[in-house]
Amino acid sequence: MKLSHAVAALLVACCAGLGCVQAVTLEVKEGNSTCIKAELSASFSITYDTFSSTRTAQFTLPDSATVDTRSSSCGTEESFPWLEAVFGPGHALGLSFSSNASLYSVANLTLQYNLSDSTIFPEANSSDVVTVVSASVGIWAAINTTYRCVSPVALRVGGANVTFSGMRLEAFMPGNDLSPTESVCLADTSSTTAPPTTAAASTTTAPAPTPSGTPEHGMYSVKNSNGTECLLAQFGLQFNISYFSKSQNKTVQDLVNLTPTQTNASGSCEASRATLVLTEKQDTTLNFTFTLNSTTNKYHLSGISLLANWPDMTARFSAINTSLEYLPSSLGRSYMCNAEQTLIVAPTLSLNTFRLQVQPFGVITDQFATAEECQMDQDQMLIPIIVGAALAGLVLIVLIAYLIGRKRSHAGYQTI
Numbered sequence: 001m002k003l004s005h006a007v008a009a010l011l012v013a014c015c016a017g018l019g020c021v022q023a024v025t026l027e028v029k030e031g032n033s034t035c036i037k038a039e040l041s042a043s044f045s046i047t048y049d050t051f052s053s054t055r056t057a058q059f060t061l062p063d064s065a066t067v068d069t070r071s072s073s074c075g076t077e078e079s080f081p082w083l084e085a086v087f088g089p090g091h092a093l094g095l096s097f098s099s100n101a102s103l104y105s106v107a108n109l110t111l112q113y114n115l116s117d118s119t120i121f122p123e124a125n126s127s128d129v130v131t132v133v134s135a136s137v138g139i140w141a142a143i144n145t146t147y148r149c150v151s152p153v154a155l156r157v158g159g160a161n162v163t164f165s166g167m168r169l170e171a172f173m174p175g176n177d178l179s180p181t182e183s184v185c186l187a188d189t190s191s192t193t194a195p196p197t198t199a200a201a202s203t204t205t206a207p208a209p210t211p212s213g214t215p216e217h218g219m220y221s222v223k224n225s226n227g228t229e230c231l232l233a234q235f236g237l238q239f240n241i242s243y244f245s246k247s248q249n250k251t252v253q254d255l256v257n258l259t260p261t262q263t264n265a266s267g268s269c270e271a272s273r274a275t276l277v278l279t280e281k282q283d284t285t286l287n288f289t290f291t292l293n294s295t296t297n298k299y300h301l302s303g304i305s306l307l308a309n310w311p312d313m314t315a316r317f318s319a320i321n322t323s324l325e326y327l328p329s330s331l332g333r334s335y336m337c338n339a340e341q342t343l344i345v346a347p348t349l350s351l352n353t354f355r356l357q358v359q360p361f362g363v364i365t366d367q368f369a370t371a372e373e374c375q376m377d378q379d380q381m382l383i384p385i386i387v388g389a390a391l392a393g394l395v396l397i398v399l400i401a402y403l404i405g406r407k408r409s410h411a412g413y414q415t416i
């Protein structure tokens with residue numbers, strides 16, 4: 001069986017609460033169809049011996065990690081599907097998948113590291129290539145769904161610790177892209193459920209919400225690997241977020257503005273999927289996913305996720321919705337909405353946007369193409385038109401009345 005594998009590169013810079021960790025996309029293909037796809041960040045903590053003591057090396061899966069096309073496979077009658085990412089001099093991370101009729105899971109996780117790599121393992125007393133395997137990984141999901149765990153997942157593999165975060169992966173894929181339906185890990189579901197507010201608490205202490213005003217307007221873009229801009233966006237953005245506040249010891253509803261000067265943009269552009277990732281001050285990661293329907297050539301904002309770990313939060317906040325139908329427009333056009341718009345993500349999060357314009361596909365000259373405006377803007381455009389038309393009508397009526405009056409008076413004079 002001839003296998004051809006595709007390797008994707010850097011996707012997003014994801015701050016996983018552990019500092020900034022690169023997210024990589026890894027794909028295993030057979031012919032033209034993808035069978036395993038994983039988007040993840042991984043960090044490693046490995047204890048090794050030096051001549052005098054033991055040390056712990058800490059490093060992350062670099063964005064230069066690539067799928068080893070020779071060893072990775074979509075699986076055969078006798079073997080399981082296998083994804084192997086290689087990086088640096090002889091390091092590798094391998095995932096083996098198994099499935100039954102309803103579920104698939106990571107059967108085992110293999111980590112291979114080369115102690116000769118003195119940049120990662122300085123003064124190691126050995127130059128061996130070490131391979132460790134763990135068969136209790138606990139990553140599983142329903143068939144035809146994407147496993148999603150944005151929260152960090154720490155796994156012990158031999159003498160090493162592997163921590164995954166921002167993970168979305170699928171094996172035994174029915175299509176070439178991750179299934180839109182997600183199996184969400186327990187850590188993610190528990191971090192979104194804030195403790196309930198008690199009615200008593202909210203009546204006794206009424207805290208003054210921080211006045212946030214209209215957010216500053218920011219301009220963001222994503223570049224291709226060849227340096228050309230492929231996604232453009234500009235807007236002012238405000239989080240309407242509900243979380244459990246440390247200082248107030250209760251759930252609060254807060255309006256928080258995104259500060260463009262403290263926000264970095266990254267992301268990726270694929271043929272039918274584009275992402276914009278905004279990272280603010282290492283503790284806020286906002287992700288927009290746009291999807292293009294290539295049969296209709298229409299696109300829309302299909303997913304929003306927010307990860308936040310603000311100082312006043314008792315737990316990491318996460319909210320995600322991947323079945324959205326916001327900001328619809330056509331390929332070759334941009335989408336514009338000057339009026340304030342509310343994008344509801346989850347019961348705990350909505351985003352208010354101001355003077356928004358985006359173009360996630362078909363950016364040609366680093367400039368927005370002709371815009372399709374939102375209904376609200378069109379309605380607002382109607383107001384001056386209606387007023388203008390009304391005025392014009394009034395003028396016409398007055399004019400006609402005048403002319404009729406003049407004619408009558410003329411007629412009157414002639415009868416005299």
Ligand SMILES: *[C@@H]1O[C@H](CO)[C@@H](O)[C@H](O)[C@H]1NC(C)=O
Nearest residue numbers: 002003004029030031032033
């Ligand atoms: C892969 O796609 C190309 C172009 O779309 C097509 O020509 C080729 O036949 C396909 N190969 C397989 C194995 O499906």
Ligand SMILES: *[C@@H]1O[C@H](CO)[C@@H](O)[C@H](O)[C@H]1NC(C)=O
Nearest residue numbers: 079080082096097108133135
């Ligand atoms: C892990 O999975 C790979 C691929 O299926 C397999 O070759 C290997 O034997 C497995 N290792 C263990 C310890 O189960």
Ligand SMILES: *[C@@H]1O[C@H](CO)[C@@H](O)[C@H](O)[C@H]1NC(C)=O
Nearest residue numbers: 089090091114116117118129
């Ligand atoms: C391990 O690292 C050393 C030094 O970087 C390199 O020469 C060697 O080829 C590596 N081993 C493997 C198996 O890649």
Ligand SMILES: *[C@@H]1O[C@H](CO)[C@@H](O)[C@H](O)[C@H]1NC(C)=O
Nearest residue numbers: 099100101102103104105140
């Ligand atoms: C699939 O495996 C899971 C866990 O091993 C088990 O709970 C489930 O019953 C299995 N389903 C079928 C249809 O065999």
Ligand SMILES: *[C@@H]1O[C@H](CO)[C@@H](O)[C@H](O)[C@H]1NC(C)=O
Nearest residue numbers: 049050051052053125126127
């Ligand atoms: C490295 O050090 C450990 C602990 O001191 C020792 O057990 C091991 O044999 C050493 N390995 C080599 C290759 O010297």
Ligand SMILES: *[C@@H]1O[C@H](CO)[C@@H](O)[C@H](O)[C@H]1NC(C)=O
Nearest residue numbers: 101102142143144173174175
């Ligand atoms: C998964 O999707 C494929 C293709 O859409 C379908 O043939 C298959 O029956 C689905 N399996 C399950 C368990 O839903």
Ligand SMILES: *[C@@H]1O[C@H](CO)[C@@H](O)[C@H](O)[C@H]1NC(C)=O
Nearest residue numbers: 224225226227228229230269
């Ligand atoms: C950059 O790459 C994109 C596709 O990745 C391609 O459409 C575009 O023409 C390239 N631009 C230049 C200047 O090479």
Ligand SMILES: *[C@@H]1O[C@H](CO)[C@@H](O)[C@H](O)[C@H]1NC(C)=O
Nearest residue numbers: 240241253255342347350352
């Ligand atoms: C914030 O969200 C709450 C609950 O969804 C809503 O009642 C409130 O009107 C929103 N505030 C703004 C300014 O959008």
Ligand SMILES: *[C@@H]1O[C@H](CO)[C@@H](O)[C@H](O)[C@H]1NC(C)=O
Nearest residue numbers: 198200201246247248249250
């Ligand atoms: C927070 O509130 C709960 C009940 O409302 C109370 O039992 C607890 O002591 C409070 N904690 C702090 C730190 O004030």
Ligand SMILES: *[C@@H]1O[C@H](CO)[C@@H](O)[C@H](O)[C@H]1NC(C)=O
Nearest residue numbers: 291292293294295296297298
């Ligand atoms: C594209 O749009 C058509 C018509 O609305 C729909 O039938 C089709 O499922 C869509 N394709 C995708 C991939 O969403």
Ligand SMILES: *[C@@H]1O[C@H](CO)[C@@H](O)[C@H](O)[C@H]1NC(C)=O
Nearest residue numbers: 320321323324344345346347
């Ligand atoms: C996602 O958004 C849609 C449309 O706004 C809504 O119907 C759905 O309940 C949301 N899903 C979640 C998990 O909040």
